[in-house]
Amino acid sequence: MDAIVCVKQIPDPETPAAAFRVDEAAMRVLPAQGISPVISPFDAQAVEAALRLKDAAGEGSVNIVSLGPDSARDAIKHSLAMGADDGYHLHDDAFEGGDAWTTALALSKAIQHLGVPDVILFGRQAADWDQGSVGSIVAELLDLPSATVLRAVEGGAGSLTVSRVVGDGFETIEIPTPCVLTISNEFGDPRYPQLRQIMQAARKQVAELTPADIGLEPSQVGAAGARLEMHALFQPTSDVDVEIIEGDTPEEKAAGLVAALRNAKIL
Amino acid sequence: MSTILVIGETEAGALTAATCELLGAANRLTAELGGDVALALIGAEPAAVEAAGPAGADTVYRAADASLVQYQTDAHLPLAQQIVEQDSPRVVLLAQSSMGRDLAPRLATRLGSAAAMDALALEVEGDRVRVTRSCYGGNARQVVTVKTDPQVITVRAKSQDPLEPDASRSAEIVDVAPSDADLRARVTSKDAAESEGVRLEDAEIVVSGGRGLGGPEAFGDLEQLAGVLGAAVGSSRAACDLGWYPPSQQVGLTGTVVSPTLYLAIAISGASQHMAGCGGSKNIVAINKDPDAAIFAFSRFGIVDDYKKVLPALESALKDALAG
Ligand SMILES: Cc1cc2nc3c(=O)[nH]c(=O)nc-3n(C[C@H](O)[C@H](O)[C@H](O)COP(=O)(O)OP(=O)(O)OC[C@H]3O[C@@H](n4cnc5c(N)ncnc54)[C@H](O)[C@@H]3O)c2cc1C
Numbered sequence: 001m002d003a004i005v006c007v008k009q010i011p012d013p014e015t016p017a018a019a020f021r022v023d024e025a026a027m028r029v030l031p032a033q034g035i036s037p038v039i040s041p042f043d044a045q046a047v048e049a050a051l052r053l054k055d056a057a058g059e060g061s062v063n064i065v066s067l068g069p070d071s072a073r074d075a076i077k078h079s080l081a082m083g084a085d086d087g088y089h090l091h092d093d094a095f096e097g098g099d100a101w102t103t104a105l106a107l108s109k110a111i112q113h114l115g116v117p118d119v120i121l122f123g124r125q126a127a128d129w130d131q132g133s134v135g136s137i138v139a140e141l142l143d144l145p146s147a148t149v150l151r152a153v154e155g156g157a158g159s160l161t162v163s164r165v166v167g168d169g170f171e172t173i174e175i176p177t178p179c180v181l182t183i184s185n186e187f188g189d190p191r192y193p194q195l196r197q198i199m200q201a202a203r204k205q206v207a208e209l210t211p212a213d214i215g216l217e218p219s220q221v222g223a224a225g226a227r228l229e230m231h232a233l234f235q236p237t238s239d240v241d242v243e244i245i246e247g248d249t250p251e252e253k254a255a256g257l258v259a260a261l262r263n264a265k266i267l
Numbered sequence: 268m269s270t271i272l273v274i275g276e277t278e279a280g281a282l283t284a285a286t287c288e289l290l291g292a293a294n295r296l297t298a299e300l301g302g303d304v305a306l307a308l309i310g311a312e313p314a315a316v317e318a319a320g321p322a323g324a325d326t327v328y329r330a331a332d333a334s335l336v337q338y339q340t341d342a343h344l345p346l347a348q349q350i351v352e353q354d355s356p357r358v359v360l361l362a363q364s365s366m367g368r369d370l371a372p373r374l375a376t377r378l379g380s381a382a383a384m385d386a387l388a389l390e391v392e393g394d395r396v397r398v399t400r401s402c403y404g405g406n407a408r409q410v411v412t413v414k415t416d417p418q419v420i421t422v423r424a425k426s427q428d429p430l431e432p433d434a435s436r437s438a439e440i441v442d443v444a445p446s447d448a449d450l451r452a453r454v455t456s457k458d459a460a461e462s463e464g465v466r467l468e469d470a471e472i473v474v475s476g477g478r479g480l481g482g483p484e485a486f487g488d489l490e491q492l493a494g495v496l497g498a499a500v501g502s503s504r505a506a507c508d509l510g511w512y513p514p515s516q517q518v519g520l521t522g523t524v525v526s527p528t529l530y531l532a533i534a535i536s537g538a539s540q541h542m543a544g545c546g547g548s549k550n551i552v553a554i555n556k557d558p559d560a561a562i563f564a565f566s567r568f569g570i571v572d573d574y575k576k577v578l579p580a581l582e583s584a585l586k587d588a589l590a591g
C-alpha cells in the first residue's frame with residue numbers, strides 16, 4: 001500500500017483571537033509572538049490515516065509532499081517523525097503567492113513525477129485559508145476518483161471502504177485505488193512523535209523540487225499562475241456589548257436572565 | 268444562457284433553504300449584472316422543480332433520475348459540467364454544503380476555472396463578483412475574485428436572504444438527459460443521524476454545550492432545557508471529538524452553521540472556529556465560569572458561574588416564565 005500525503009505548515013490555528021494580527025496593507029497574517037507554526041491539524045490526521053493503511057497492509061510506503069517556504073520543511077519533518085518514509089519539498093521563489101489552483105497543479109505534477117501511488121491523502125482543508133479545495137483539484141487533474149471529509153478509511157490496494165461525514169450523518173463509500181481522499185477531524189487524534197523519532201527525522205534528507213523538476217514553467221505557478229485574486233485581508237469586529245447578569249445566587253442570576261430575555265422580547 | 272447558474276439541492280423533495288438563499292443572492296446580483304438566473308436540479312422531484320420559479324429561477328435544468336437523489340461525485344460532476352456548458356453562465360453558485368464543498372473545486376477545474384469557497388458576502392464589481400470569505404478559522408476575512416470564467420463560488424448557509432416566494436413567477440424547464448456515468452466511487456450505504464426534535468439548522472433557539480460540561484451526561488440536561496424552550500441542541504467540536512455528542516450536532520466552521528434568534532452557549536469558550544458557525548445568531552447568551560472567556564465578547568447577555576448550579580435554576584425559571 002503506497003501513499004502520498006500532502007501537508008502544509010501554517011500559523012497555529014489555536015492561536016488565541018487576542019494574539020491574532022493582520023497586516024492589512026501587505027494582506028498577510030503576522031506571526032504571533034511566541035506561537036510556533038504547526039502542521040495543519042487535518043494534514044497530521046491524513047498522515048495518520050496513511051500510516052494506518054500501510055500498517056494494515058504490512059508493506060508499502062508513505063511519502064510526504066509539501067509546497068511552501070523554508071518553514072514547510074517542519075511539516076515534512078513532523079510527518080517523518082510520525083513514521084512517514086520520505087519527504088519532498090516544493091521549494092522555489094516562483095511558488096510564492098499562489099492559490100489553491102497553482103498549489104494543486106504543482107502537487108499533481110510532483111505526484112506524477114514521484115509516481116501515482118495507491119492513495120493520495122489530504123486534509124479536509126488547510127486551517128489557514130480554510131478553502132478545502134486542493135485535494136479535489138488534484139483528483140480532477142489526475143483524473144482520479146475522490147472522497148472528501150472522511151472519518152474512517154479501511155482496506156488495501158485495489159479498493160477502499162471509507163466513511164464520509166455529511167451534514168446529516170455518514171455515508172459509506174467504496175472507492176477503487178488509485179484515489180484521492182481528504183481527512184476530517186472525526187478521524188481521531190494523530191500519533192504524537194516521540195523524541196527519538198524526532199531526532200531520527202531530523203537526520204533524514206528532504207528532497208527539494210523546483211518547477212522545472214516537475215515540468216512546470218515559473219509562469220504557471222505562484223502568483224503568476226493564480227486564478228484567484230485577493231483584494232483585501234482584515235479582521236472582523238464584533239459590536240456587541242455584553243450585559244453580565246449579576247446575582248447573589250444561581251437562582252437570582254437565572255431569574256435575572258429570563259427577565260432580561262423577556263424584556264428584550266427574545267423570549 | 269443565463270448570467271448566474273445555481274446548482275441546487277433538495278431534501279425530502281423540496282428545495283433546501285440554502286438553495287433558496289442562493290437564488291435570492293443570484294437575483295440580487297443579476298439586478299446589477301443583468302440577465303437571468305438558472306437553477307440546476309440534479310435528481311430533483313416535481314415539487315422542488317415547481318418551487319424553483321417562485322423562489323427566483325428563470326430556467327430550471329432538470330435531471331430527474333431517481334439514481335441521482337443521492338449525491339455522488341462521479342454521477343453529479345459530469346451532469347453539472349454538461350449543464351454549465353449548455354447554459355454558459357458567467358457565475359456558478361453552490362452551497363457550502365457536503366455536496367458543494369465536494370463538487371465545486373472539481374467542477375471549476377474541469378471548466379478551466381477556479382472556485383472561491385465559503386463566501387459570506389457577494390458584491391458586483393464590473394463583470395466580477397467580489398467574494399468576502401472567512402479564513403484563519405474565522406479570525407480574518409478575505410476579499411477575493413475569481414479571475415477565470417465561469418466564476419465558481421460556494422456560499423455559506425444563512426449568509427444570504429431568500430426571496431419572498433412569488434407564486435406568479437414560473438421557470439422554463441429544460442430536461443437534461445443523464446449520460447452514462449462512470450461511477451468509480453460508490454455510496455453503498457448511509458447512516459442518517461437520529462434527529463429527534465428540532466433540526467439544528469432550522470431552530471429558532473439553539474442550546475449548545477462545550478467541553479466545560481465535563482461529560483456526556485450533561486447533554487441530557489441540555490436536551491431537557493431544550494425541550495422547555497422548543498430548541499435544538501448543538502455542541503462544540505471539543506465535545507464532539509470527546510464522543511460526548513454526535514458530529515452532526517457540531518456547530519462551527521467545520522460543522523453546521525446556525526443563525527437562531529437565541530443561541531445559548533453553555534461551557535463553551537468561544538473559539539473563532541466555533542463562532543464561525545454561530546456568530547450570525549441574533550442573540551448569543553453565554554454561561555461560563557470564566558469571566559474572561561472569549562464567548563462573552565460576542566454575547567448580549569452572560570452569566571458568570573458554574574453551569575451545574577445555573578442550569579437547574581434556569582430551567583425552572585424558564586418553565587415558570589413560559590407557563591405564565
Ligand atoms: C481547523 C479547526 C477547525 C475547527 N472547527 C471547529 C468547529 O467547527 N466547531 C467548534 O466548536 N470548534 C472547532 N474547532 C475547535 C476550536 O478551536 C476550539 O478548540 C473548540 O471550539 C473548543 O471547544 P469548547 O469551547 O467546548 O472547549 P474549551 O475551549 O475547552 O472551553 C470550555 C469552556 O467551558 C468553561 N467551563 C468549564 N467548566 C465550566 C463549568 N462548570 N461551568 C461553566 N463553564 C465552564 C471554561 O471556562 C471554558 O471557557 C476547530 C479547530 C480547528 C483548529
Ligand SMILES: Nc1ncnc2c1ncn2[C@@H]1O[C@H](COP(=O)(O)O)[C@@H](O)[C@H]1O
Binds near residue numbers: 006008065066107121
Ligand atoms: N502548500 C501545500 N503543500 C502541500 N499540501 C497542501 C498545500 N496546501 C494545501 N495542501 C493540502 O490540501 C489540503 C486542502 O488545502 P486547501 O484547499 O488549501 O484548504 C490541505 O489539508 C493539504 O493536505
